[in-house]
Amino acid sequence: VRRKAYADHGIELVHEDPATSADAMPKDENETIADANSQDETAAPAAPVSRLLREGRSLPLTLVDPAPIPGKWQRLDLQLPTFEFGSDDEPATLKDKIDSYNARLTDTVASQIDAYVCGEAASLIWRDAHVSPADTVAEDAWIRAMSLIAGKPIDASRVVPDLSRIGIKVDRQQEFIDQTRMSFRITLDNRSSEPTPKDSQGRCNTIFGAGLLIEMPSAAHRPMRLDRVEPSYRFRDYFNYPAIGLNCGIATSKQDDAVQLVTTAAPRFEQPRIVARHIDVPCQFATLADPAFDVSVLGNLPNAYRAWTDEQERRLSGVATAGLDEADAKRETDRLRNDLDAMRNEARLVERGVELLITSREAATKPAANGRTDRETLERRAAPWRAWTMTNLAFSSRDRHDARSGWRLFQMAFILAHIPVFASRISDWRDYHDPVLDEDTASLLYFPTGGGKSEAFYGTLLFAMFLDRLRGKDRGITALIRYPLRLLTLQQAQRLLKLLMHAEMVRRRNQVGSWPFEIGFWVGNQNTPNRYAAFRSEIPMFGDPDHPDDTDLDGESGNDEARARGKRYVDALESYNKVPECPICRSPTGLRRDERDGPKGKRAAIVCFNSTCEWNTTNGLQTPLPFLLTDDTIYARAPAVVLGTIDKLAMIGQHTGTISKVLGMFGLARWIDQSGNLDTPRQEENLRGGPARDACLPAFPAYRGGQRVFFDPFPSLIVQDEAHLLEESLGTFSGIFDTLLDQVFDEVSKMAGDDLNVARQWTGDGWGAPRKPKIVAATATISGPDKQLETLYKRRPIRFPCRGPDIYHSFFSEPAAPPSGNEDRMALARTLPVHLAPEATTPWMRLYVSLMTNGATHTVTTVKVLAAFHAIITEAWDGLVAETKRSAAVGKLRAAVSEDAAGKWRRDAIDRAVDDDRHNDVVALVDLHRIALAYVTNKKGGDQIIDALGDAIEQQHRPLGRHLMPFDSRLISGGIDMKEIQSIMEDAQSSLVGIELPDIATTLRNIVATSAISHGVDVDRFNSMFFAGLPSDIAEYIQASSRVGRAHVGFVMLLPTPQNRRDRYVVETHDVFHRFLERMIAPPAVERWAENAIKRTLASHVQAWAMLREAREFLALGDDRKSSVTQMDQVGRFAAMARGDHVAFRDELGDFILRAIGFVGRGSTNFGAPHYGDFYRGLVEEQVDEFVRDMAARSMIAPLRDYWNDIPAFRPPMTSLRDVDEAGYIVAAGRDPLATGRSSNIDRGGLAAVMRAIRTQRGFGSELDADGGADG
Template identity: 25%
Template structure:
């Protein structure tokens, strides 16, 4: 192949991916091999056809639908003819065979040999009854290449299930059982081609009609893929390959405005005006009544499709109006304008050296659309703004921009300290890379804050890491017991390093220290040139330190919200703490306990209490950020919906405000219903989808390739075998490039100057399993069944230790110098699919289709983030869903968002209510009643006395809880009764002096949840 010297790297990557795919498919089909040591039927998984089992042989379900998919005896094409019968066409059959030599053959160590190609053109003319063709012609052809005994035929069946004739054209392997010289009855490297038939396309039934998408499918493959190679010519393919392309983030006839951080920090108004005017022009061009009239006429829309388009247009123009409002606020509101400018300066600092200096248009668009909440927080709190964009498009950076704008606005308007945003992620283990992004952005903001004369007296911008015992300690105690952590516990302090590098200078030379005087677990940067000169980095990774210092932004797992019913110090995340400790670096204080008699969380503190530095109402967070909204479903979503209502209730009681909720999601399907259930708010999404699939004002596909998806339906062998062989082939290819770059580059058409970089870019493969069992099995199998020596496999799952995750990410980002020392395969579960961004992960093998399309979208987005990616989806073809998806895989990828199921969620579950009621009641005691009482209410006796003195009644508490959870409608009578009965029993237990309850969490049953995922294990609230 001709090689262009000076070839761009992206083109070299594209050609290398093509070469890799060709090699993997060859390994699955047997292309290029001439002899084998072992039977080909146990080796190849593509292009093969088993023999048709006769009725007299049928046993155990042979040739049923599932068996036909697992090891098919036929493959072909389903077509819809455009004319009435008779129909005529030419069917071309291509195939090979493998034959075994006798024991005294020329190569006894490799007795299996591959025949020449059989290629036969078979004329077909049929009426409504169908027929069989070419049996004698194909049998003679196989005999001619040395495969006597093999037989096949072309079968054409006519079906009219949809009141329109469909032709099913198949190649069927009719060979007999092995014997009499026939050693292997399989056909190999099979292909079928149909030409000369005038057809009309199918319409994809899995999706509804819509004005944005094309549902037309020219033909369906049967146990294969199918491609249109020329007008009226259809050919089967052993895999289904779908290419996606990178988006261009500007789709306007106007020049793209300068959205650089520096320009927006200096003078944002002209640039923002240009952006909004360009959007206005685009919307008028594509969404006006006249534009929709023209499209309806041209595309033949139905009335329903036009109504859908009109509804979408209304949402688009509402979005435009929000951007106009945001622009006006930046122009006219001094604090908002300055906050926006300082945010851009901060993001510019955090982005230095990372290869980008500018926003994408949709990111600035979202900031303008959402910024109104700063000026009108009460009204805007009624809406949840969801960022919806392709994974890898920059959603995280987008809401980081909003978060920093809110943080600066808080400081400029009198909030001197405390939490601006609480950001929660739905996975059990928070991504360290996501945490690093937050730290980097806040470090940029802190450097900017230090330069502002009027902000220097406010607290430094800081980050809190709130994940609990699974990642970092809940607290550090002088004398640890059981699972508690002490200053000298094993692994302390190094195992709790959260940052991958210093957010201020990017230096990786971080050290961990525990400061006994300040009772703080600290990250320190050892770079003498680091711009941070204040000792420990401003990040808090112990739960109690988060409560003591109330960092500007708290990131954590969704589960920790349950602690609101367990830990009184959680109050600082939704309202004011009690006081401040007079001792330096002890921070805020909360209700007194036996181990904190003055309310300070530092052990043995003797300090006195000081007044808070600002009014109570300023302590409530401005924002709650929810990442991966689509994962809040089923029981997790139901439980969270109750705790979201509880957080709103407590913040409103303590501060008179509610936080603005901002979310990101991988799907739009049913988002409005989900938001209504979760938050009891209206949902808004940004950006609105464009007038056509994949195209809007904010983006359109460009020519640069993003990912190649390859659907594989393994035949006759296990999925594990195919996974092993695929990874083996990928690793072998990279090692060939390492050993003989000149030959490989010449073969692939690549400039040899790129060889070393390609080895790094494609040298680490991902094998992804939806279950922990699949992941562990893949790791074990690969270690024992590959033909390439020295494959280093690591696992990334929810079970992987925290410090090991950090080490693996470090090795992936900065690989060892020698290839043999590097990680070659990552066996990963769903942990990988959220927030793991490594540019060196560009090939993936997926073990079966994930259970949800959202998981498929999120997971495959982990590869090919910077360079062209290659994803093999190994379908568990015996499963009906996998089989159906394989059939329309092209549409599944290109219109993936339409295949995402609506999120199953409800807040009206009596089982969920039974789990959440104890936490709701306990939280109201801890957060509201205890501070109001000016005394400790952690024991039943003290709470009982307070209830008597304050006149608390079961009826009043039940009514309050019913209102908190929004279960006060006429359809909620059973839930209301359940609340009344449980609260009545709770009060009875409270007033029972013979009760064994020692702490308020032990009153009633069950105890408050320790985690939002908790369905069995409960824990008491200790004194």
């Protein structure tokens, strides 16, 4: 019966229907007994038709419902009439003209639409009809069905848009100040109603590609004045604006005697490339490293600088105040005078450095006349010259592949200006001590991103390192280098390591000192362990003959035990090897446990296994890279450079054991072993046994009879990179701990300054206070540095280099010259005014474009733009790779170039490449934009783009024959571990030019990124970037957009959030906005004197005071009584002092804290002291008094760390500068208490994976973990 029933509908059952044979299927034995408590199963069986479809059977067409015809939008270009009016028309006349034009406009639009609907396209107009499946079985049936539908009448109300309310509006207003000027507001307004959801299926009342072209006589056009922008002589030529758009940008052109203003939805700004100026001064490393070089030639630099400054003064004196009122003119006159003075002062500082080198070189070439004393004097005086030549020699060695490699002009000037800062630490050069430059100011190294700031302070650093070795500081810290972000810290550490290794090889060859140059990587144990003990046995010992390299440690070789150990080693290597490639020979490196120096000198070593590597051959045998991974190794070796995150400043107050070790690096180490490793034991048992029991020697001055280890142990340089990020709480705590570090130096100097040969200030008639480190703060985006540097360092800023007379020129930099082969471009540059030539003729650095969109959500718009961009790149790539399509692909690229004069230059360049058969150059250009960066202002937006991008890419690529094309898109955000970010950067950096070009589907195409990309992600192959909305901070926009265009032309597209008025305004003033980016940087929000911040740091100050007090008492004891020193980090000691003399204890501790937070200010003027001193003095005294009273009431015998875990008077010491709120801890467990299986043991492999993921997260709550332990 069933077969017959189906047959009546044309369905033949070939096999037994599965549903009818259910009884024949074996039942699960659990289903044979019904549950008395279960409900009756009443679920309906599956629909027969759907089952047939799943089984792939054919269906009769009579069972399928007809379907509506989907519409396809058709673009219709309209020819609109021109509207003419007089600027002086009477209001009534103007109104009549507007009304008449709008009526004509409506009629013109309607007639063109009607002509289209009723003309040849009538058969294509959409009808609300349906087609049946029978219409699709054959072409004839389909044509017949379409003919029938086309014969139906057109329902105009369903398909014809209602554009009857589109019109021009003209508003005009006479300017209040200048009655001869008239302001016009001209708009194209579409007031058509929104169609209903049903009507929107067939018609749309929106006009697309709309715009206005306004033409007027040149004599009639008066540019708008940006009156609300503060006047500035540097921007004086850019305050006029042709017009401001409304929901659009404006492009301007001149035709004969007329000016054309054209609206655009995608305004552009071509940012010119700024390059270093060249003057008649040698800057090549190899030249400057030559001992025979005539250093007096460098005097041409300050001489040229002064001459250039004089020329600018003559040129600007008559124009800087043009058009300004009296008040503004006075302010600009003063500003110009101050800037000129700053330029001349900068030239003088450079000149002093050159003069010192000239004199020093004379000493280096002068023979000693009176034996040893005279020779030692000459050596000291020759030290700056030798340090200068070796600095250049190290850079030359690093860049030996390029003989022309050298300093940029501002880099050399910066180094020369700071040579006296370091040389004046030598008594023979004390007259070069400048209290203002050396002590009272911080050098603000301010230059655009990618301009070479790092090289400038690297040069200063190397000079100071070599000079320290030459002046007698054979070991110890020369510089502290700090970064606010861990990714940036690691990248810069790897970059500096290469230079430092070359410097170390130069040091060895020149036999300067005995202790090697090393970098201490001072970060939290989310990056590297704080202690050597964390490195387990899976890491082979250094020199292990069974493992001369990592060949057998890949986790895949050997037996089960060997493979298991190899996997553990690979895990450790991935987690802790921060230098996976040798900086010298680029061979893979490995980890080893180096215990050759005994128990005090155990360290984790990164090793290059290449026996022919220059590093190993120079040292005579395989030698660990000079990169110290763990904190205990850093404290033991006191390396020349301590490089880490800014958060590590908290270590000088975090744990008493750690504080003692830090003090040990600064001259208070108590023991030193035979290999030179420092130690600061504090336990009575250790001290009673003495250093000899541990195979150590006592160190001076901790022991009066100890070995003299230290010479001026304080760092002479502190570098803070990306200083603009030190704002809000991070900047506040950084400033407080920086002055605590200053106070530590003062206290150590009081205890043993002369014993430690601490450098002192020369007052002209004697030695004064101890010299403090020179502060260099580097940034590319800053505003209001005076307040920030006062907060951070209690110093005034001195900017290097000084700003130039306009936004594109300074003594040290200028716009790049037009290409030498382009005569038209060079001629135009010569004829244009100096302020117009850069933007018109200079090669681009970045092309900024904004795209204003309406009618779609921001995410949808962003995704569509990204997909369209990638489709363009894919199409160009496929065409250029396929030889048969190459000519057409090049032609398409050429046709896409604009038709203006600048476009002709670029078309000619393409033609030259084709004529010279340089198709690979064209491919290389496309390859430079293969990877797009999509910047999102928050992670949620990034997730939305990632989710939607795949479908959009597929939609855009399907017409290109790229159906289901793989698309490699990655994510960079704060939650991505650093190793993965580095992997992304390595993949991106790989060029495909010069090899057989792969299928583009196999390459990296897209990176969605948050603000995590803005610092430290420097890849020359990032050249296209899309902003999904404007970042709230302009400095962030500058930093992020500078990821592209570093070496090649960068393309930056801003996709403003339509509902955000600020974003829309950027589009309306696009070129002015991007030209004035520097002026719109917000001053850092930072305040040292925040009451809660001071309270939060009190515990750290208490512990620093305690360890300094203990060190002072230790020094006062005789060498044979050191074990009797009282440990100050005991609650009992504090309680005894509080009960013994409450007032004296309170006053001593309170006075230390006030000085450590910067209460007294700097220098004779007390610069940086708080304005309301009584309040802050009272605050500290009240808090300290409460602490002392609390201690007096304590009777517990416990270390101070236990007190902080109890109910202390203060919050516990900060573990990092971001430790503002209460912290939580993630601790690995060995057992799972919620396990339901037979075993509750945790899988060690899974646990390792989880902890590795946690360890490598780039968290922003804390950049490092707490130190601890009895000895820190």
